[in-house]
Amino acid sequence: MGEAVTARPASTILLLRDGAGGPDDKGRGEIEVFMMVRHHEIEFSSGALVFPGGSVDASDREIIARPELYADSxxxxxxxxxxxxAAIRETFEESGILLARPRGSKELVEAKQAASIAAGHRADLAERNTTFPDILDATGMVxxxxxxxxxxxxVTPEGMSKRFDTWFFLAAAPPEQLGAHDGRESTDSLWLSAREAxxxxxxxxxxxxxxxxxxxxKLGKQPNVRAALDDARGKPVxxxxxxxTKLNGGRQLRIPLEAGYDGELFEI
Structure with missing residues (x-):
C-alpha cells in the first residue's frame, strides 16, 4: 500500500439570499444560493455544480498575522x-463577490465599489500577479x-488519491453583489433554490x-436566510x-447520523 494522502485544508461558502415572491406570509420565496459550474477540464469535480471555494494558501496564513485586515467575532x-x-478569498477570486468592509465602516462594501475592486484586481489575483493581502491594503478593505x-x-475518506479537509460556511450575500463566473475555473454561475439544485x-x-x-x-429545510443563519449559529458541527461499504453487490456511503443530514446510509 502507498503512503496515506494528507487531506488539504479547503473552504467554501454558501452565499444566501431570499428569493423574490413566494407562498410565505412575508412575501418571500425559497432561499437562493450562489453556485458555479466548474470547468470540464478542471482536475477536481470537473463539470460539477458547486459552491465557490478552494484550498487554503500561504497568503491566507499571512493575513492572520495582520489583525487590522479582518474582523472576527x-x-x-x-x-x-x-x-x-480562504473562504472569502476564493469566493472573491471565483465570483467577484467580496465579503469585506471599508476600513472604519460597520457596513459591508457597496456593490459598486466591490465591482470596481473585482475589475481592478480579480484577474491579477487569479494569475498570481498580486496577493489578497496586497489587494486589501490597496483598497482599504477589512x-x-x-x-x-x-x-x-x-473530510475526504482515506484511501482516495486526492483528499480535502473542507469547512462549509453560510453567509448572507452582500446586498446587490450578484457574482459572475471567471470563465477559467468555472463556466457558468447562477442563483437557484436548494430544491432546484x-x-x-x-x-x-x-x-x-x-x-x-x-x-x-439540509439548507432547503430553512424558510429564509435569517432562519438558516440563526439555526446554524452556535450549533456544534x-x-x-x-x-x-459494500452490501448485496452495491456500494453505500455511511455518514454520522448526528451530523444532521437527511440520513445515514446512501446508495452510490
Whole structure:
C-alpha cells in the first residue's frame, strides 16, 4: 500500500439570499444560493455544480498575522482563521463577490465599489500577479470574517488519491453583489433554490458532488436566510468523513447520523 494522502485544508461558502415572491406570509420565496459550474477540464469535480471555494494558501496564513485586515467575532485560533480567510478569498477570486468592509465602516462594501475592486484586481489575483493581502491594503478593505457561520465540516475518506479537509460556511450575500463566473475555473454561475439544485442533480441537468447534495437538502429545510443563519449559529458541527461499504453487490456511503443530514446510509 502507498503512503496515506494528507487531506488539504479547503473552504467554501454558501452565499444566501431570499428569493423574490413566494407562498410565505412575508412575501418571500425559497432561499437562493450562489453556485458555479466548474470547468470540464478542471482536475477536481470537473463539470460539477458547486459552491465557490478552494484550498487554503500561504497568503491566507499571512493575513492572520495582520489583525487590522479582518474582523472576527468568534475568537478563532489560527487554523480556524485560515479557513475563514480562504473562504472569502476564493469566493472573491471565483465570483467577484467580496465579503469585506471599508476600513472604519460597520457596513459591508457597496456593490459598486466591490465591482470596481473585482475589475481592478480579480484577474491579477487569479494569475498570481498580486496577493489578497496586497489587494486589501490597496483598497482599504477589512475582511468580514464575522459574517461567516460554520455550517459543515467534511473530510475526504482515506484511501482516495486526492483528499480535502473542507469547512462549509453560510453567509448572507452582500446586498446587490450578484457574482459572475471567471470563465477559467468555472463556466457558468447562477442563483437557484436548494430544491432546484437537488432536482437538477436528480434529473441529470447538474452534476452534484455528494457533500454538495447533502448540504443543499439540509439548507432547503430553512424558510429564509435569517432562519438558516440563526439555526446554524452556535450549533456544534460534526465532522463527516464518509465510509464506503459494500452490501448485496452495491456500494453505500455511511455518514454520522448526528451530523444532521437527511440520513445515514446512501446508495452510490
Amino acid at each position: 468568534e475568537g478563532s485560533d489560527a487554523a480556524a482563521l485560515s479557513f475563514r480567510i 475582511l468580514a470574517l464575522d459574517e461567516l457561520v460554520p455550517y459543515a465540516h467534511w 437537488v432536482a437538477g442533480g436528480e434529473s441529470g441537468r447538474f452534476k452534484l458532488p455528494f457533500p454538495t447534495t447533502r448540504n443543499l437538502i 460534526v465532522t463527516v468523513m464518509p465510509v464506503l
